Amino acid sequence: xxxxxxxxxxxxxxxxxxxxxxxxxxxxxxxxxxxxxxxxxxxxxxxxxxxxxxxxxxxxxxxxxxxxxxxxxxxxxxxxxxxxxxxxxxxxxxxxxxxxxxxxxxxxxxxxxxxxxxxxxxxxxxxxxxxxxxxxxxxxxxxxxxxxxxxxxxx
Amino acid sequence: xxxxxxxxxxxxxxxxxxxxxxxxxxxxxxxxxxxxxxxxxxxxxxxxxxxxxxxxxxxxxxxxxxxxxxxxxxxxxxxxxxxxxxxxxxxxxxxxxxxxxxxxxxxxxxxxxxxxxxxxxxxxxxxxxxxxxxxxxxxxxxxxxxxxxxxxxxxxxxxxxxxxxxxxxxxxxxxxxxxxxxxxxxxxxxxxxxxxxxxxxxxxxxxxxxxxxxxxxxxxxxxxxxxxxxxxxxxxxxxxxxxxxxxxxxxxxxxxxxxxxxxxxxxxxxxxxxxxxxxxxxxxxxxxxxxxxxxxxxxxxxxxxxxxxxxxxxxxxxxxxxxxxxxxxxxxxxxxxxxxxxxxxxxxxxxxxxxxxxxxxxxxxxxxxxxxxxxxxxxxxxxxxxxxxxxxxxxxxxxxxxxxxxxxxxxxxxxxxxxxxxxxxxxxxxxxxxxxxxxxxxxxxxxxxxxxxxxxxxxxxxxxxxxxxxxxxxxxxxxxxxxxxxxxxxxxxxxxxxxxxxxxxxxxxxxxxxxxxxxxxxxxxxxxxxxxxxxxxxxxxxxxxxxxxxxxxxxxxxxxxxxxxxxxxxxxxxxxxxxxxxxxxxxxxxxxxxxxxxxxxxxxxxxxxxxxxxxxxxxxxxxxxxxxxxxxxxxxxxxxxxxxxxxxxxxxxxxxxxxxxxxxxxxxxxxxxxxxxxxxxxxxxxxxxxxxxxxxxxxxxxxxxxxxxxxxxxxxxxxxxxxxxxxxxxxxxxxxxxxxxxxxxxxxxxxxxxxxxxxxxxxxxxxxxxxxxxxxxxxxxxxxxxxxxxxxxxxxxxxxxxxxxxxxxxxxxxxxxxxxxxxxxxxx
Ligand SMILES: Cc1cc2nc3c(=O)[nH]c(=O)nc-3n(C[C@H](O)[C@H](O)[C@H](O)COP(=O)(O)OP(=O)(O)OC[C@H]3O[C@@H](n4cnc5c(N)ncnc54)[C@H](O)[C@@H]3O)c2cc1C
Ligand code: SF4
Ligand code: SF4
Ligand code: SF4
Ligand code: SF4
Numbered sequence: 001x002x003x004x005x006x007x008x009x010x011x012x013x014x015x016x017x018x019x020x021x022x023x024x025x026x027x028x029x030x031x032x033x034x035x036x037x038x039x040x041x042x043x044x045x046x047x048x049x050x051x052x053x054x055x056x057x058x059x060x061x062x063x064x065x066x067x068x069x070x071x072x073x074x075x076x077x078x079x080x081x082x083x084x085x086x087x088x089x090x091x092x093x094x095x096x097x098x099x100x101x102x103x104x105x106x107x108x109x110x111x112x113x114x115x116x117x118x119x120x121x122x123x124x125x126x127x128x129x130x131x132x133x134x135x136x137x138x139x140x141x142x143x144x145x146x147x148x149x150x151x152x153x154x155x
Numbered sequence: 156x157x158x159x160x161x162x163x164x165x166x167x168x169x170x171x172x173x174x175x176x177x178x179x180x181x182x183x184x185x186x187x188x189x190x191x192x193x194x195x196x197x198x199x200x201x202x203x204x205x206x207x208x209x210x211x212x213x214x215x216x217x218x219x220x221x222x223x224x225x226x227x228x229x230x231x232x233x234x235x236x237x238x239x240x241x242x243x244x245x246x247x248x249x250x251x252x253x254x255x256x257x258x259x260x261x262x263x264x265x266x267x268x269x270x271x272x273x274x275x276x277x278x279x280x281x282x283x284x285x286x287x288x289x290x291x292x293x294x295x296x297x298x299x300x301x302x303x304x305x306x307x308x309x310x311x312x313x314x315x316x317x318x319x320x321x322x323x324x325x326x327x328x329x330x331x332x333x334x335x336x337x338x339x340x341x342x343x344x345x346x347x348x349x350x351x352x353x354x355x356x357x358x359x360x361x362x363x364x365x366x367x368x369x370x371x372x373x374x375x376x377x378x379x380x381x382x383x384x385x386x387x388x389x390x391x392x393x394x395x396x397x398x399x400x401x402x403x404x405x406x407x408x409x410x411x412x413x414x415x416x417x418x419x420x421x422x423x424x425x426x427x428x429x430x431x432x433x434x435x436x437x438x439x440x441x442x443x444x445x446x447x448x449x450x451x452x453x454x455x456x457x458x459x460x461x462x463x464x465x466x467x468x469x470x471x472x473x474x475x476x477x478x479x480x481x482x483x484x485x486x487x488x489x490x491x492x493x494x495x496x497x498x499x500x501x502x503x504x505x506x507x508x509x510x511x512x513x514x515x516x517x518x519x520x521x522x523x524x525x526x527x528x529x530x531x532x533x534x535x536x537x538x539x540x541x542x543x544x545x546x547x548x549x550x551x552x553x554x555x556x557x558x559x560x561x562x563x564x565x566x567x568x569x570x571x572x573x574x575x576x577x578x579x580x581x582x583x584x585x586x587x588x589x590x591x592x593x594x595x596x597x598x599x600x601x602x603x604x605x606x607x608x609x610x611x612x613x614x615x616x617x618x619x620x621x622x623x624x625x626x627x628x629x630x631x632x633x634x635x636x637x638x639x640x641x642x643x644x645x646x647x648x649x650x651x652x653x654x655x656x657x658x659x660x661x662x663x664x665x666x667x668x669x670x671x672x673x674x675x676x677x678x679x680x681x682x683x684x685x686x687x688x689x690x691x692x693x694x695x696x697x698x699x700x701x702x703x704x705x706x707x708x709x710x711x712x713x714x715x716x717x718x719x720x721x722x723x724x725x726x727x728x729x730x731x732x733x734x735x736x737x738x739x740x741x742x743x744x745x746x747x748x749x750x751x752x753x754x755x756x757x758x759x760x761x762x763x764x765x766x767x768x769x770x771x772x773x774x775x776x777x778x779x780x781x782x783x784x785x786x787x788x789x790x791x792x793x794x795x796x797x798x799x800x801x802x803x804x805x806x807x808x809x810x811x812x813x814x815x816x817x818x819x820x821x822x823x824x825x826x827x828x829x830x831x832x833x834x835x836x837x838x839x840x841x842x843x844x845x846x847x848x849x850x851x852x853x854x855x856x857x858x859x860x861x862x863x864x865x866x867x868x869x870x871x872x873x874x875x876x877x878x879x880x881x882x883x884x885x886x887x888x889x890x891x892x893x894x895x896x897x898x899x900x901x902x903x904x905x906x907x908x909x910x911x912x913x914x915x916x917x918x919x920x921x922x923x924x925x926x927x928x929x930x931x932x933x934x935x936x937x938x939x940x941x942x943x944x945x946x947x948x949x950x951x952x953x954x955x956x957x958x959x960x961x962x963x964x965x966x967x968x969x970x971x972x973x974x975x976x977x978x979x980x981x982x983x
Binding site for chain 1: 225565627631647648
């Protein structure tokens with residue numbers, strides 16, 4: 001299996017009971033039809049890392065909130081696994097358009113969400129200091145190092 | 156104490172006779188033959204000093220296999236036998252009686268464990284496994300050459316038994332033994348016997364009323380002339396050995412005398428209320444109470460924490476005035492008692508899992524989430540709601556009920572095992588609800604339904620036919636709604652569909668776990684435990700109720716989760732095993748106790764200080780003397796005595812040194828020498844074998860009874876022979892089969908590392924690890940770790956060790972002044 005995750009012990013996955021507590025707990029699965037961490041674990045056990053999963057836009061729905069592994073009877077690192085799959089997919093350039101947009105925004109502004117007049121006002125009201133402009137050059141370097149080089153430049 | 160001469164062997168042993176050893180290499184079908192070339196091993200053995208006959212057989216333990224050994228003993232005049240086969244923990248008794256039948260003393264036999272410690276753990280390395288088997292046989296032959304015949308003594312057995320725990324298992328065991336005529340003391344920590352079975356309503360799979368079938372047994376026990384029942388009592392210590400265990404117990408004060416006629420008048424007047432434990436707090440009781448109607452004994456008791464009269468200050472006399480028979484005694488105090496018994500049955504049972512450990516299921520937060528045990532009390536006609544199923548929030552009977560399975564079970568975070576009874580219990584409960592309120596909508600959320608016993612599948616089908624719906628997939632969480640209802644959020648795995656189901660009542664199907672006090676019992680009795688904390692049996696198939704401690708047996712859930720039928724079966728089995736020992740009236744003890752060579756003894760008293768049993772003392776002439784009946788043969792004194800004045804019979808220094816010599820004959824610089832204690836770490840290595848855990852083949856094990864037997868002499872000798880790595884392993888501290896003998900192992904280990912450091916040696920060539928009988932994996936991992944270490948020990952280091960320890964040996968030969976205190980004693 002190429003690129004078998006080193007982040008976690010593959011054998012741990014084989015403990016899975018298919019109890020479905022993960023999917024039952026998952027906030028993303030609740031709102032996005034078809035997103036099913038339990039099923040991904042099962043397929044991973046049965047078939048290993050499959051192309052199908054790497055190409056799927058679905059995996060990107062994980063919010064990495066980790067409630068699944070918090071409740072999993074065996075503490076299986078489910079979101080770690082999904083992150084690993086996302087990384088593999090990104091390496092191959094399988095990034096959904098929405099995610100790409102976000103990455104470019106970060107590259108340009110240093111933020112994943114643009115501050116609006118409203119947020120600026122709330123900060124003032126709360127007595128928080130004004131937002132500083134992040135060092136976008138530095139951020140772009142980090143993103144390039146992280147393997148997103150090609151994706152930053154194409155517009 | 157009488158000498159056992161009959162059948163000890165007709166062979167007249169002559170100290171000067173040449174050893175004539177027969178070696179039998181067993182294929183064990185393909186179990187050994189599959190990964191060890193047994194023929195080659197037999198051939199190798201035939202060239203060893205003293206070996207005059209070898210065989211390799213398909214099954215040495217079979218009738219023809221044993222016959223062959225007997226024939227050869229006569230035909231070839233064999234006087235020592237080596238069997239290279241499975242673990243001696245498995246078949247040593249078999250082969251001992253085999254050679255005894257042929258007229259040889261049973262102690263003239265040695266086993267080489269080439270199955271659990273070799274073929275099973277090196278399944279795919281035939282050449283290495285074969286080489287290892289040859290080494291193991293070589294070591295066994297070296298030891299066999301020095302074996303001498305031993306005579307066993309018989310010790311008397313008291314014809315009385317202690318049963319710990321008064322659940323259904325303890326009750327059954329006590330009745331069986333008492334009916335066979337033995338005196339039985341049964342100790343129960345609660346105010347009444349009955350255990351879990353007294354709490355449940357109906358029993359699966361037959362649906363008969365639990366207390367209806369249990370109460371007559373409880374009453375029978377209560378009035379049995381041979382049984383002494385001690386409730387509100389806990390064991391505080393156990394010493395001794397099979398035949399004569401000395402037990403101390405503590406009785407809690409009851410404050411009500413046995414004259415109590417259970418008239419209930421006192422309860423009527425008592426002003427103090429508290430939740431009733433028996434009903435899991437669903438009902439209340441008074442400060443003076445009887446836990447439940449059928450309780451045995453039926454004497455009431457006072458909960459002093461609740462009673463208004465505390466610390467001798469009397470402010471309330473209501474119950475005293477109400478009691479016509481004048482049974483109330485505020486002067487009653489806790490007391491202690493000591494007694495002796497011949498055998499012990501442990502039936503301490505189980506506690507239930509605390510469901511609040513799983514926060515998302517809202518137990519104790521949402522009133523309408525209850526446990527299966529609470530349900531049992533509720534549905535019981537004698538329970539707090541008189542058999543009505545209600546929602547705690549509004550006392551209405553729910554129209555929909557959801558069961559959630561595997562609560563606390565099958566999880567590496569809580570209990571790793573399946574609790575065995577909760578699936579069937581839920582099926583039973585769902586049928587009970589359907590029986591009383593047929594319109595109730597019942598859903599069971601499960602992972603797997605385990606309905607494996609006789610009549611179980613029938614009951615499962617009945618539940619389905621009566622309309623109970625089984626949904627595969629546990630809820631991720633439960634949300635409490637304003638009306639007290641509960642919403643279950645989860646996924647139905649068989650449909651790949653999410654659900655969002657509202658229900659009026661949730662019943663959590665909680666698992667079971669070892670009883671709270673069982674870790675104390677374990678310490679008192681030096682019992683081993685398995686993964687989930689349940690007591691371990693001597694052999695999972697063939698000795699299912701024996702423990703590794705002779706004379707101590709297990710019954711019921713103390714051994715592992717099981718239902719009533721199995722608990723009762725096991726209890727009767729345990730009683731009959733105890734009966735065998737007590738009926739004979741005596742047991743033979745292994746002839747492995749210590750002997751003192753008076754001429755070497757300087758009277759330093761080192762042995763006296765380390766003996767865990769005070770079995771060795773200095774007499775008026777300042778010579779050590781061993782009390783044979785008290786000595787357990789751990790060998791700690793032998794390891795401690797630096798004047799070599801102690802001989803451990805059947806585990807002599809000479810025998811062990813000969814094993815080390817044989818080990819180091821071929822490539823010691825590439826191997827690991829391990830000393831494993833019989834009870835924990837050797838059994839742990841056996842367990843690794845049984846579980847086919849694979850590890851590097853470089854390790855060879857020498858068995859000693861206790862790690863406390865491992866003398867620094869052995870370690871120094873090994874290093875002086877160029878052994879790369881030495882591993883000492885024993886039971887965990889606190890679990891030692893010989894009370895605390897392993898603490899001396901630790902001291903010697905630390906002392907040895909100091910000596911190595913002084914010599915500029917790599918102290919990491921000596922390791923110590925505690926391994927319990929169930930920790931095969933720990934042994935596997937240790938060997939893997941040592942293999943990595945092995946690769947990094949350079950030959951210059953090995954040579955340095957040889958030189959250093961040879962020099963030390965020379966010096967110590969010349970230098971030990973007869974009066975000096977041994978260095979390792981002063982260290983401590
Ligand atoms: C909710 C629930 C429902 C069940 N339903 C069924 C069913 O329908 N059918 C069925 O076959 N099985 C059922 N079972 C299983 C059944 O309860 C057990 O098989 C049975 O109780 C085991 O009996 P035991 O004597 O081994 O243990 P227990 O019943 O647990 O009794 C152990 C006793 O030992 C005492 N004790 C513990 N430690 C000490 C100590 N250190 N010193 C002195 N005393 C001690 C305890 O107080 C207790 O009285 C159910 C279990 C549960 C939890
Ligand atoms: S919660 Fe854990 S055990 Fe259950 S299905 Fe998900 S990954 Fe498997
Ligand atoms: S970490 Fe991902 S898969 Fe797990 S619950 Fe959160 S969103 Fe769902
Ligand atoms: S018996 Fe059933 S509910 Fe209980 S732990 Fe085993 S599988 Fe789970
Ligand atoms: S230390 Fe062990 S072997 Fe020595 S006398 Fe005591 S019990 Fe026996």
